Amino acid sequence: MAGKSGKENKKSKSELSEILAELAALRQDVEALKLSEPAPIVGRVLTAEQVARKASAFSPAARARLIETLLTQGPQPPPQLGDTCGLATGSLYHHLREIVAAGIATVEGKVYQLTPEGARLARAFFSPTDE
Structure with missing residues (x-):
């Protein structure tokens, strides 16, 4: 059973690494969206x-x-x-x-x-x- 729990820990660490990588990619996507979406200009009229x-x-x-x-x-x-x-x-x-x-x-x-x-x-x- 000790061997099985060691494999489970390795799998969990691997899964955690994948999740962290996905999270980092999502954060980059969110930052890119923040930059690409124009902020509304309310009540502003240019001459x-x-x-x-x-x-x-x-x-x-x-x-x-x-x-x-x-x-x-x-x-x-x-x-x-x-x-x-x-x-x-x-x-x-x-x-x-x-x-x-x-x-x-x-x-x-x-x-x-x-x-x-x-x-x-x-x-x-x-x-x-x-x-």
Whole structure:
């Protein structure tokens, strides 16, 4: 009987490992869903000027690439963004200023990241469509 209980312990440890792995995967799925679901904007109406300002943050293509990079790769410092997007320092900072001014991104220290609203807009623009 002692041998049987040893096998039961090994089986239980194996099952526990599988359960923990599944739990970790579920937690990752939940975090991904939290990031992908837009928060409702209740009672908020933008003026035409505000809409145009936010939309202009995605044009030209260099800005759209910067926003897409921040969306897909997360917060980054300018040198890394410039390398990833193939932008020289001068044009990089020009585009980053425009993105920040439009409220699409923020900068803390020397790291740029999308605002919650910027992330929602970016997901809307960069999500696959049926077209």
